[in-house]
Amino acid sequence: xxxxxxxxxxxxxxxxxxxxxxxLRGVLLNxxxxxxxxxxxxxxxxxxxxxxxxxxxxxxxxxxxGFVELRPNRGSIVAxxxxxxxxxxxxxxxxxxxxxGRLAAVRATGxxxxxxxxxxxxxxxxxxxxxxTALNQEFHRALAAATHNxxxxxxxxxxxxxxxxxxxxxxxxxxxxLESFGEHEGIMVAFRARARLDLAERLEExxxxxxxxxxxxxxxxxx
Numbered sequence: 001x002x003x004x005x006x007x008x009x010x011x012x013x014x015x016x017x018x019x020x021x022x023x024l025r026g027v028l029l030n031x032x033x034x035x036x037x038x039x040x041x042x043x044x045x046x047x048x049x050x051x052x053x054x055x056x057x058x059x060x061x062x063x064x065x066g067f068v069e070l071r072p073n074r075g076s077i078v079a080x081x082x083x084x085x086x087x088x089x090x091x092x093x094x095x096x097x098x099x100x101g102r103l104a105a106v107r108a109t110g111x112x113x114x115x116x117x118x119x120x121x122x123x124x125x126x127x128x129x130x131x132x133t134a135l136n137q138e139f140h141r142a143l144a145a146a147t148h149n150x151x152x153x154x155x156x157x158x159x160x161x162x163x164x165x166x167x168x169x170x171x172x173x174x175x176x177x178l179e180s181f182g183e184h185e186g187i188m189v190a191f192r193a194r195a196r197l198d199l200a201e202r203l204e205e206x207x208x209x210x211x212x213x214x215x216x217x218x219x220x221x222x223x
Contacts, residue, residue, distance in 0.1 A: 016054065017054065017057060017058065020048060020050060020054055020055065020057075020058040021058045021061050021062065023048055024044065024048075024055070024058050024059070024062060025062060025065075025067065027044070028062065028067045028068070028078060028165070029164070029165060029168050031168075033078045034078065035078050035079070035080045035081060036077055036078060036080050037077060037078050038075050038076070038077050039059065039068065039075060039076040039077060039078065041055055041056075041075065041076075059076050063076070063079075065161040065162055065164075066079055066085075066161075066162045066165070067079060067165060081165070081166070081169075081218060083215065083218055086166060086211070086214055086215065086218070087211070087215075089159065089162055089163055089166075090163075090207060090208070090210070090211030090214070091211075092159065093159050093163065093207050093211075094204045094207045094208060094211075095204075096152070096155060096156055096159060097200075097203040097204050097206070097207045098200045098201070098203065098204040099147070099152060099200070100143055100144050100146075100147055100152070100156070100200075100203060101143075101190075101196065101197075101198075101199035101200030101201070101202065101203040101204070102196045102197070102199070102200045103146075103147035103148075103149060103152070103196075104143050104144070104146035104147050104191070104199065105190070105191060105194050105195060105196035105199045105200075106194065106196055107146060107147055107148050108146040108191070109146075112142065112145065112146035113146075115142045115145075116139065116142045116143060116146065116188075116191065117188075119135060119138045119139035119142050120139055120184060120188055122135050122138075123135050123136065123139060123181060123184060124181065127174070127177055127178075127181075129168070129171040129172050129177065130168075132171055132177050132180075133164075133167050133168055133171045136167065136171075136180070137160065137164070137167075139184065140160075141156070141157075141160070143187075143191070143203070144156040144157075166214045167210075169214060169217050169218070170210065170213045170214045170217050172217075173213070173217065176213045179209070179213075180206075180210070183202070183205070183206040183209065184206070186202050187199065187202045187203060187206060190202050
């Protein structure tokens with residue numbers, strides 16, 4: 001009985017930790033705090049109804065994801081977006097996307113195909129930035145999952161967490177959302193044909209164009 005109670009307590013603690021991380025990530029993604037702004041720990045503790053310890057544990061997670069910069073004895077700040085790091089992230093992600101295309105085209109099961117088709121269909125119905133960004137995540141993760149390579153999927157998930165903040169930046173531009181969906185249409189043509197090299201190249205190019213859109217957005221360019 002004692003073991004069961006301990007396990008339940010650990011599970012609840014893990015769930016609470018994940019909830020705090022998600023809430024805090026949401027605060028940073030929706031732009032409530034500007035780049036370089038100090039994280040108002042006391043206010044967030046009051047808002048979430050928690051103590052500083054679980055909040056700081058959540059901040060460590062978000063620091064690993066690139067959202068937060070931890071400064072010993074000075075508090076945490078919203079991590080400024082570094083254009084050089086952005087270039088490196090998309091360069092690495094391009095290689096991963098190419099591999100996803102080569103593997104998913106030949107390994108996708110019927111369930112994978114249905115999941116990917118559904119995610120693609122949902123994107124057409126939700127062009128608003130917040131919904132599109134979330135559904136876009138689902139679409140691309142479904143493709144990654146269709147590789148059935150757990151090491152690749154873990155690497156992909158880690159990269160996506162770092163890139164998520166940037167997607168919100170670029171998807172504020174309606175023109176880029178339209179362009180992105182058009183690129184997805186091409187991706188689906190290759191996927192349905194099980195054309196592994198075509199799919200790999202389309203995914204890599206889509207990633208490159210997204211990276212370029214992020215670069216322009218960070219520089220304040222509209223096109």
